[in-house]
Amino acid sequence: MVEGDSRLHVNESDPKLVDLQSVAAEMQRLRGENIRLRCLLQEYGIQSPAVQSTTGIPVTTNALPSAHIPVLKAEQRIALFRSLFHGRDDVYAVRWENADGRYGYMPKADRDWKAYLRAKDEDRKKVDRQTRKFRPLTDEVVRGHLVGDHTLGIYPLLQDETRWFLAVDFDKKTWQKDAAAFLTVCCELNVPAALERSRSGNGGHVWIFFDRAIPATTARKLGCAVLTRAMESRHQLGLDSYDRFFPNQDTMPKGGLGNLIALPLQKLPRADGNSVFVDTEFRPYGDQWTFLASVKRIPVSAVEAVVLEAQRNGDLIGVRIASAEEEVQDPWTLPPTRKRADRPIPGPFPVQVQMVRANLLYIEKKDLPCAMLNRLLRLGAFQNPDFYKAQAMRLPTFNKPRVIACGEELADHIALPRGCLAEVIELLKSHRINPIVR
Numbered sequence: 001m002v003e004g005d006s007r008l009h010v011n012e013s014d015p016k017l018v019d020l021q022s023v024a025a026e027m028q029r030l031r032g033e034n035i036r037l038r039c040l041l042q043e044y045g046i047q048s049p050a051v052q053s054t055t056g057i058p059v060t061t062n063a064l065p066s067a068h069i070p071v072l073k074a075e076q077r078i079a080l081f082r083s084l085f086h087g088r089d090d091v092y093a094v095r096w097e098n099a100d101g102r103y104g105y106m107p108k109a110d111r112d113w114k115a116y117l118r119a120k121d122e123d124r125k126k127v128d129r130q131t132r133k134f135r136p137l138t139d140e141v142v143r144g145h146l147v148g149d150h151t152l153g154i155y156p157l158l159q160d161e162t163r164w165f166l167a168v169d170f171d172k173k174t175w176q177k178d179a180a181a182f183l184t185v186c187c188e189l190n191v192p193a194a195l196e197r198s199r200s201g202n203g204g205h206v207w208i209f210f211d212r213a214i215p216a217t218t219a220r221k222l223g224c225a226v227l228t229r230a231m232e233s234r235h236q237l238g239l240d241s242y243d244r245f246f247p248n249q250d251t252m253p254k255g256g257l258g259n260l261i262a263l264p265l266q267k268l269p270r271a272d273g274n275s276v277f278v279d280t281e282f283r284p285y286g287d288q289w290t291f292l293a294s295v296k297r298i299p300v301s302a303v304e305a306v307v308l309e310a311q312r313n314g315d316l317i318g319v320r321i322a323s324a325e326e327e328v329q330d331p332w333t334l335p336p337t338r339k340r341a342d343r344p345i346p347g348p349f350p351v352q353v354q355m356v357r358a359n360l361l362y363i364e365k366k367d368l369p370c371a372m373l374n375r376l377l378r379l380g381a382f383q384n385p386d387f388y389k390a391q392a393m394r395l396p397t398f399n400k401p402r403v404i405a406c407g408e409e410l411a412d413h414i415a416l417p418r419g420c421l422a423e424v425i426e427l428l429k430s431h432r433i434n435p436i437v438r
Contacts, residue, residue: 072289078139080292081146084209085263086164087154091134092141093260095151105153105260108135129255148267151199157247157258162213166223167246167261171203174236176282179204181234183280185226189306192296194277196264197284201274205246205264211297217250222303224317225310235374239381239405242317248402254394313343317383317403345371345431352434355424360408360415363424372431373414379423380407380416 072080097103112131119127135141137154145152156163170178179195183206186193196205210219223245231237247259265288269275276284277291285291310316350367363376387400408415416424421437428435 072293074143075139077289078142078146080289081142081265082139084165084207084292084295085154086213087137087156087261088158088257089137091155091257092137093153093155095153095262105262107132107257108141109133110135145263145266151262151266151268153260153262155247155257155260157216157249157252158213159252160213161216161251163216163219163247164210164213166208166210166219168206168208168223168227168241169198169203169244169246170206170241171198171244172238175203177234178237178241179206180280181230181237182206182226184233185230189226189229190302191222191226191306192298194291194295195282196277197274197282199262199266199269199275201269201272204278205261209295209297210303211299214300214303215250216247218300218303218307220245220248220250221307221310221316225306225315228310228315228317231374232371235370235377236409239377239403240401242402249391249397251391251394253396256396345369345375347431349431349433352436353428355421355435355437356413357418357421357437359418361418361421361424362410362413362415364413365409366412373409375427376414376416376424377405377407377409379420379427381405 091107091109093105093107095103095105109132111128111133115127115131116124141152144150156165156167158164168182170182172178183193183195185191186206186208191208194207194209196207198204208219208222224242227237227241231241246261249258252258264275264277266275273284276288278284307316347369348367349369349372353366353368354364356362365373368376381403384401384404387397387402390397390400406417425435425437
């Protein structure tokens, strides 16, 4: 048992861990290749076979040699857990659930109930915020999460507006394909990432860990760069995915704590194979602590290099700017956030594309590659000025999407606002596609 908050630290200069990191890097490269090949099999409707060992027993493709993994004691596991899932230490939240199945998370605090009950109904929230005293996150609280006493949520955005990790939430029915596309790009960019199946089992979280706390805006730009590139090969990810980063804020809202994220490895969902880290076949690792010990943390220099390259190529978000500092009446008229012209999209392309101008502009999808569909959808999107104004003023950004998408994907068509016609024609002609407008 660990008392108080006497945190143990992992010695990164330990020869065993240095050797472990080199093995983890090779594992990451092979993981990327596995994901890329598996996505190709899915595209052609081919079921990927299970990997067989020499004994004919299926093996986990990402498993590390057990000889390289030191056996961790309970205290060391908690230290490792806290070193990875590192948020604010002065506050944490626990999950609640009522009889009708509704649930949420509430900061753990000591409250002045007398002052709360004396206050008028409309003033009670204000009184609660003024009188409550948050309980700090301790090793004992983390231990309770791991053994199933409660479900822990942390606040990743630190008070100096830095963070130790970035998490991306995938919760659509296609979450496995979406997460695989994101992880593929992570591997291409040498960004270490880990995939966790969510508590419900109907979604997943991709975690990217940093070797130190970095500015929240830099971390988010890294996520945007990976996501934008992933959408070149899988446009179905959707522009709403830019709102699925945790935390989603670059700045701390006044009087707020920022986004909360529930931590993995809680005992109860683990019994059902959920809230655990999984391999490229979406199978839980046999030893979760062995896997966590192998996770590599990306240095800030590597993060900045990826972000800088994405900025040069216009791959951060790649939709029209709506700056919080500019009073723009028509944000859709602003140029895209690109320093250079769009890169050509690799073909092959159809000779012509049929379009119908009705209540919307309907563009036939037949024979158009995914990257072209992605580019078309981005023509009908712009960055939400209300989001950036609220963030600049340190106001809550809840229910304010970062990107407003006016396009829609239908079974056989892309539907865009009719005002996009000229840009659509220009884009198609630049790739030698003849647009036929009816």
